[in-house]
Amino acid sequence: MVQSNTRQRSPSQELSHIDKKPRLDVETDAQSQASHNAPLTDEPMKAGESSTPKQNPDQKKPAQGQKQKKNSKRKKVKHALPDLCSPEDVISRDVFALLGEETVQKAVEEGLDWNSPFKQKDEVELVVSEMCSSGDSLSIAPAPHPPWIVLTPLALPGEKIRVRIYYNSRLYSRADLLEVVKPNPTLRDMNRVKCKYFGECGGCQYQMLSYETQLDLKQNVVVKAYKNFSGLPGSSVPTVQSTIGSPLQYGYRTKITPHFEVRPKDIKAKDSIEPGTKPDWLRIGFNKVNTKFVMDIEECPIAAPVINEAYGPLREKIVENIFTYKRGVSLLLRESLELSPTSVSTTTDTLPKADSDITMDTLSKDMEKKVCITNHKGTVRERVGDFLFEYGASSFFQNNNSVLVPLTSYVRDAIFPPSSSTPSDPSGSASSNLNPTHLVDAYCGSGLFAITLSPYFQTIAGIELSTESIKAAKRNAELNNLPSGKCSFLEGDASNIFTTVQSFPRSETVLIIDPPRRGSDEKFVDQMIDFGCSVVVYVSCNVHTQARDVGMILRKSQEKMKEKGKEYVLESLRGFDLFPQTAHVESVAVLRLIDSPRPVDVTQS
Numbered sequence: 346m347v348q349s350n351t352r353q354r355s356p357s358q359e360l361s362h363i364d365k366k367p368r369l370d371v372e373t374d375a376q377s378q379a380s381h382n383a384p385l386t387d388e389p390m391k392a393g394e395s396s397t398p399k400q401n402p403d404q405k406k407p408a409q410g411q412k413q414k415k416n417s418k419r420k421k422v423k424h425a426l427p428d429l430c431s432p433e434d435v436i437s438r439d440v441f442a443l444l445g446e447e448t449v450q451k452a453v454e455e456g457l458d459w460n461s462p463f464k465q466k467d468e469v470e471l472v473v474s475e476m477c478s479s480g481d482s483l484s485i486a487p488a489p490h491p492p493w494i495v496l497t498p499l500a501l502p503g504e505k506i507r508v509r510i511y512y513n514s515r516l517y518s519r520a521d522l523l524e525v526v527k528p529n530p531t532l533r534d535m536n537r538v539k540c541k542y543f544g545e546c547g548g549c550q551y552q553m554l555s556y557e558t559q560l561d562l563k564q565n566v567v568v569k570a571y572k573n574f575s576g577l578p579g580s581s582v583p584t585v586q587s588t589i590g591s592p593l594q595y596g597y598r599t600k601i602t603p604h605f606e607v608r609p610k611d612i613k614a615k616d617s618i619e620p621g622t623k624p625d626w627l628r629i630g631f632n633k634v635n636t637k638f639v640m641d642i643e644e645c646p647i648a649a650p651v652i653n654e655a656y657g658p659l660r661e662k663i664v665e666n667i668f669t670y671k672r673g674v675s676l677l678l679r680e681s682l683e684l685s686p687t688s689v690s691t692t693t694d695t696l697p698k699a700d701s702d703i704t705m706d707t708l709s710k711d712m713e714k715k716v717c718i719t720n721h722k723g724t725v726r727e728r729v730g731d732f733l734f735e736y737g738a739s740s741f742f743q744n745n746n747s748v749l750v751p752l753t754s755y756v757r758d759a760i761f762p763p764s765s766s767t768p769s770d771p772s773g774s775a776s777s778n779l780n781p782t783h784l785v786d787a788y789c790g791s792g793l794f795a796i797t798l799s800p801y802f803q804t805i806a807g808i809e810l811s812t813e814s815i816k817a818a819k820r821n822a823e824l825n826n827l828p829s830g831k832c833s834f835l836e837g838d839a840s841n842i843f844t845t846v847q848s849f850p851r852s853e854t855v856l857i858i859d860p861p862r863r864g865s866d867e868k869f870v871d872q873m874i875d876f877g878c879s880v881v882v883y884v885s886c887n888v889h890t891q892a893r894d895v896g897m898i899l900r901k902s903q904e905k906m907k908e909k910g911k912e913y914v915l916e917s918l919r920g921f922d923l924f925p926q927t928a929h930v931e932s933v934a935v936l937r938l939i940d941s942p943r944p945v946d947v948t949q950s
């Protein structure tokens with residue numbers, strides 16, 4: 346069982362153990378020479394596009410010949426601007442917004458945008474101004490420092506904090522939190538913290554906040570993402586609705602992947618480990634906040650109970666066998682349903698392959714027992730409402746089962762607003778022009794949206810890059826007794842789907858897009874606009890790439906559909922909390938194809 350480990354400590358005590366770690370103060374050549382994504386024609390410009398590289402004052406005049414060439418090469422190294430929508434870019438835009446456009450412009454013009462007033466390890470006292478979309482806090486460096494921002498994890502607006510600088514970037518520095526000198530009691534309550542590693546483990550950022558505040562912060566991340574990355578005027582972006590919370594706020598994660606490194610080189614003999622103990626050098630867990638150093642973690646309160654039950658024995662096995670590992674390993678622990686009611690084990694890493702004779706009819710919800718799968722090649726089973734899913738343990742599936750019925754129901758209601766009737770929904774009585782019958786599920790994984798929405802559509806087509814996920818999607822259609830021929834699942838790049846669904850009636854077709862964090866691409870957007878279905882629901886675990894893509898869709902549809910007198914509009918926007926206690930937010934954008942408003946012909950009046 347997961348113990349609630351709420352501890353009565355002052356915030357400063359709670360955070361005082363954040364330790365020293367080696368940091369890079371300047372970019373490596375590899376970082377600074379990293380290639381940028383070629384900007385898409387419709388992408389908004391990067392804030393402060395120009396960069397002024399600093400001159401190295403120690404650099405001597407180059408000598409003749411070869412040496413000169415080498416030096417001139419070195420001179421050309423510039424500070425790389427972050428890739429569009431990268432985590433660094435997301436932070437930069439929040440930093441620039443807090444400093445203000447004029448201040449940023451002035452710093453750029455004067456070549457001071459990379460001139461940090463801080464050195465590595467400087468300790469500074471600050472007052473937090475606001476939260477960054479990354480979940481860190483943003484503070485303005487106090488006078489007499491020039492305009493500069495400090496990004497610090499685990500601090501909250503209004504708090505006075507003491508920090509140690511470890512990295513300088515463009516117009517901001519990153520710092521470790523040393524102490525919350527004056528907490529903000531309206532936001533922070535350390536009694537809410539349920540994890541003894543909170544503040545040190547990089548997994549959670551928000552345990553000290555009320556759940557309501559967490560949801561508000563996530564709503565604001567969606568607002569800022571559309572401001573910063575969509576390139577759309579405010580009039581084209583609807584009010585972002587309040588974030589829909591997760592029914593479970595702890596014990597919800599159905600997958601964790603703790604890892605460990607092999608023994609250090611100076612540890613030689615197996616018999617240096619006392620039987621039944623774990624050596625200090627062996628740390629099995631997650632990365633420390635803002636580092637790649639693994640810290641030892643014995644339990645994770647946001648993980649499902651069955652995962653925590655299985656994790657202890659798994660850790661013991663690793664200690665026993667640590668000298669057999671040649672490399673560091675990422676473990677996999679995934680909650681799964683066990684089909685056999687007779688099994689008593691909570692851990693199974695050799696689940697049998699899906700039996701072809703198991704269908705929904707043979708499953709009773711009461712008989713379902715949770716187990717933990719640790720075999721990367723195992724099969725995971727999961728229920729979402731009335732539907733059952735099976736997928737490979739290493740494949741993608743949403744990691745918070747408790748929110749999947751609310752999420753899929755929300756998508757359904759967005760497609761069929763309460764006033765509309767659907768062919769398979771006997772309760773829908775009101776008439777509407779909208780009567781979708783066909784669904785395209787792009788980036789479909791193992792069929793989550795296609796299958797949960799199957800009662801509402803006559804024909805469904807899904808596409809997905811992963812061979813294993815496509816196999817799972819086909820299997821899931823059978824498992825849930827979908828009539829053969831109703832659902833087709835194709836393996837391939839998402840943009841290939843449009844050639845295969847040419848027979849779908851455009852005005853009665855809905856498209857769901859749920860791409861990975863990097864978002865969709867121009868090739869896909871061009872084809873979806875040529876196709877022109879009536880409703881698009883864009884689900885995303887990265888609201889920044891979603892905002893970029895939605896901006897592109899709206900602009901391209903205005904250009905390309907002008908002749909038809911149609912365009913896409915962004916109808917609604919809302920965050921979903923799939924990861925309580927963390928800064929992550931899932932975002933659902935609903936786009937609808939409408940008749941373009943005709944410009945008023947003033948000549949005829």
Ligand SMILES: C[S@@+](CC[C@H](N)C(=O)[O-])C[C@H]1O[C@@H](n2cnc3c(N)ncnc32)[C@H](O)[C@@H]1O
Pocket residue numbers: 741742743787788789790791792793794808809810811814837838839840859860861862886
């Ligand atoms: C965020 S997951 C969504 C999966 C599914 N909709 C779900 O909710 O379970 C994104 C999926 O896109 C797939 N994917 C990545 N790139 C793709 C591409 N270019 N074309 C099609 N699928 C892709 C990944 O394999 C992954 O399964």
